[in-house]
Amino acid sequence: MSARLPVPGPATLLVIAKEPVPGRVKTRLTPPYTPREAATLAEAALVDTLHTVSRTPARRRVLVLDGRPGPWLPPGFDVVPQSTGGLDDRIAAAFAHCGPGTALLVGMDTPQMTADLLAGVGGDDDHDAWFGPAADGGFWALGLADPARAAALVRGVPMSTDRTGELQRHRLVAAGLTVRDLPVLRDVDTAADIAPVAARCPPGSRFAAAVRTLAGVAR
Known part of the structure; x- marks a missing residue:
């Protein structure tokens, strides 16, 4: 079992995201959505997140961004650029922006995520890692009590496959970490994901509102 760093309190929260620019985000939604509509949905999901x-x-909130921040960014976030390389490299590098103490990274594809799902990470929770599996076989959240170990724990895990989550969790366990599993969430990757995710979004969701608006657009 790994030795935990003696830093109490809530986690550093990281969001890894891409600027919602038409033609650069959610390209698997086109068709049926246009590139601009796909970017609208991506921005709404990012804002909810x-x-x-x-x-x-x-302890700290960090947006690890591919692109430039826009008016959609609320106050209270430090913005740092994503590194180059594959997704495993970029996730590992994101943890390098944390100081000592627990860090939890989430993406921008689960607008149904709630604060209650995140609030228990860190603090008095004595796990070494936290893992949020995605319904497509990936993962939507990864937390580490010692973020300095991220490179060894994440780099080399094949990303964007239906076994990514299984392989990433195995890497954590094989390293001797105690893992707390978070609930399974569904990512927004394809048009088939839109309605099920929107249905699980909490009241006031920008994503659910955008879905309703676009549902009335003739295609």
Whole structure:
């Protein structure tokens, strides 16, 4: 079992995201959505995610961004650029922006995520890692009590496959970490994901509102 760093309190919360620019985000939604509509949905999902993180107790909040921040960014976030390389490299590098103490990274594809799901990470929870599996076989959240170990724990895990989550969790366990599993969530990757995710979003969700608006657009 790994030795935990003696830093009490809530986690550093990281959001890894891409600037919602038409033609650069959610390209698997086109068709049936246009590139601009796909970017609208991506921005709404990102805004929901950022506001959820804003409502969650945290030592620090960091947006690890591919692109430039826009008016969609709420206050209270440090913005740092994503590194180059594959997704495993970029996730590992994101943890390098944390100081000592627990860090939890989430993406921008689960707007149904709530502050309650994140609030228990860190603090008095004595696990070494936290893992949020995604319904497609990936993962939506990864937390580490010692973020300095991220490179060894994440780099080399094949990303964007239906076994990514299984392989990533195995890497954590094989390293001797105690893992707390978070609930399974569904990512927004394809048009088939839109309605099920929107149905599980909390009241006031920008993503659910955007889905309703686009549902009335003739295709």
